Amino acid sequence: MTDQGAAKDDKTPRTARGERTRRALLSAAAAEFGEKGFHDGSISGITRRAGCALGSFYTYFDTKDDIFRALVNDMSGQVRDYVSPRIAQARDGIDAERIGLLSFLEFARTHKEIYRIIDESEFVDAAAYRAHYENTASRMAARLTSAAARGDVRPDVEEVHAWAIMGMNVFLGLRYGVWDDSRPAEEVAAIANALIERGIGAQGR
């Protein structure tokens, strides 16, 4: 097997071209697993979609399980990278949660395969599934704690609030992002945010 830009030990691409190939394989895996599911999806289906040779697959990944795990981590990171810079533009801690949900709805509408892939990881790689939600909840809890320090939200916000708001977002994304996107995302985000503003907003803000 020729080294197509990957380190021999950890298979991390070392060149820009290698990174592009790995990225093409992950995009192809999202389409393959999103359409067929993990069990019916195949490595040959992934390389066909990516337009690359079977050997290239093994330059970057060991097995079907391996690329699926990488895909879950990658999609988890993609959501974070889409949502985080938008949240950074928020007026305050409550507006941050509105933008967080709004941008998540936008992401889900344009990446409808995300639910199927993250959800199936519960059965293919339970640790990756749990890590996705624990990491998302941790980021949200940190955001709420900072907002409390700035006086935007009530001082007693804690982990339960983070899991509650994450759960709201996940189900609103499923209902109004993936299953039916006919309602304006801004409207859904505004209704949920009004609940959050009254629910955890600092008094007198």
Next chain:
Amino acid sequence: MTDQGAAKDDKTPRTARGERTRRALLSAAAAEFGEKGFHDGSISGITRRAGCALGSFYTYFDTKDDIFRALVNDMSGQVRDYVSPRIAQARDGIDAERIGLLSFLEFARTHKEIYRIIDESEFVDAAAYRAHYENTASRMAARLTSAAARGDVRPDVEEVHAWAIMGMNVFLGLRYGVWDDSRPAEEVAAIANALIERGIGAQGR
């Protein structure tokens, strides 16, 4: 095949004994699929756990898919039957949501296989998965609308609030029911309910 108390056409048990056998098969299926998942679970594993002959299985179910679908509907109904009578004891519409979450946390702690089974239905029987959440959200929306008519909650409650609260409950149940049940359920339910009370409670109630 002898008729062990099931109608020949629809396989619905016609006798109390038949109903007991069907129920034993469903309980065994919950254990089998909860432990092994759908793909690795088997009909023979189910009948072994239920302590009945293979023929009994086919008296009540056609296939592994068939009993899985029946199990999803049955667990969905079990949650409803556990939670609904408790909610009926609530002081008002806000207290109803507290009791709804509290009793769901209790149910999840004693039926930890429920998440795995409902979640796997997304891949085995997408219609059953969707029906479970759409039915749950519809019941919740109806409850909120009644509470608004009684003046317990804001008059503008709607479907978005139902999906938001259901999502909160699902993720709080996963985090504080299934993954880690060390925190008192009453405490988790009280924190979430305070958010809901401020978030959708009628002004001046």
